[in-house]
Amino acid sequence: GENVEQHPSTLSVQEGDSAVIKCTYSDSASNYFPWYKQELGKRPQLIIDIRSNVGEKKDQRIAVTLNKTAKHFSLHITETQPEDSAVYFCAASDLNSGYSTLTFGKGTMLLVSP
Amino acid sequence: DVKVTQSSRYLVKRTGEKVFLECVQDMDHENMFWYRQDPGLGLRLIYFSYDVKMKEKGDIPEGYSVSREKKERFSLILESASTNQTSMYLCASSSGLSGYTFGSGTRLTVV
Numbered sequence: 001g002e003n004v005e006q007h008p009s010t011l012s013v014q015e016g017d018s019a020v021i022k023c024t025y026s027d028s029a030s031n032y033f034p035w036y037k038q039e040l041g042k043r044p045q046l047i048i049d050i051r052s053n054v055g056e057k058k059d060q061r062i063a064v065t066l067n068k069t070a071k072h073f074s075l076h077i078t079e080t081q082p083e084d085s086a087v088y089f090c091a092a093s094d095l096n097s098g099y100s101t102l103t104f105g106k107g108t109m110l111l112v113s114p
Numbered sequence: 115d116v117k118v119t120q121s122s123r124y125l126v127k128r129t130g131e132k133v134f135l136e137c138v139q140d141m142d143h144e145n146m147f148w149y150r151q152d153p154g155l156g157l158r159l160i161y162f163s164y165d166v167k168m169k170e171k172g173d174i175p176e177g178y179s180v181s182r183e184k185k186e187r188f189s190l191i192l193e194s195a196s197t198n199q200t201s202m203y204l205c206a207s208s209s210g211l212s213g214y215t216f217g218s219g220t221r222l223t224v225v
């Protein structure tokens with residue numbers, strides 16, 4: 001089955017800095033890579049996703065890049081703000097499999113200090 | 115605007131009890147999932163269902179079972195609760211074409 005590794009487990013930055021979270025996956029059949037943000041005490045929410053036919057996707061201050069050859073993808077947050085503080089999860093799935101189960105990384109706790 | 119609803123936010127049960135966790139979605143999604151979330155371990159898949167009355171084991175099904183009698187409802191059952199099942203349980207649904215929508219979670223404590 002799929003295995004997703006996520007690094008770092010914790011990340012502390014100053015407000016205004018950039019933050020990068022990296023994930024690797026093992027199954028070359030995976031073709032869908034979402035990122036979830038989970039604020040303290042709340043449900044995980046999808047913030048951005050990318051499919052394997054695209055190398056990069058951007059939405060305002062967040063962007064995701066995908067390197068299929070190396071089987072890794074990354075989340076980039078620019079101009080970080082205190083409200084970006086949360087746990088971020090990457091995930092991978094094969095949407096052609098019919099079940100589309102997501103395999104998650106273990107999460108990165110991002111702390112943005114004012 | 116809530117689309118995936120879990121019936122309880124907090125539950126405290128005794129060891130050996132049979133526990134039911136309920137999840138309802140209103141998006142007409144085919145797929146529903148149960149994950150447990152533990153610090154340092156991320157989200158681990160317990161069971162999922164891709165259709166009414168259908169179920170598939172995930173990565174950690176031991177000690178759990180599920181029921182899906184209607185498309186919108188997916189129940190997780192702990193046959194005989196144990197302390198190592200103390201955790202946050204997250205239900206999710208999807209259409210199979212994109213990511214999940216999660217419920218708010220049920221924090222279960224087994225004493």
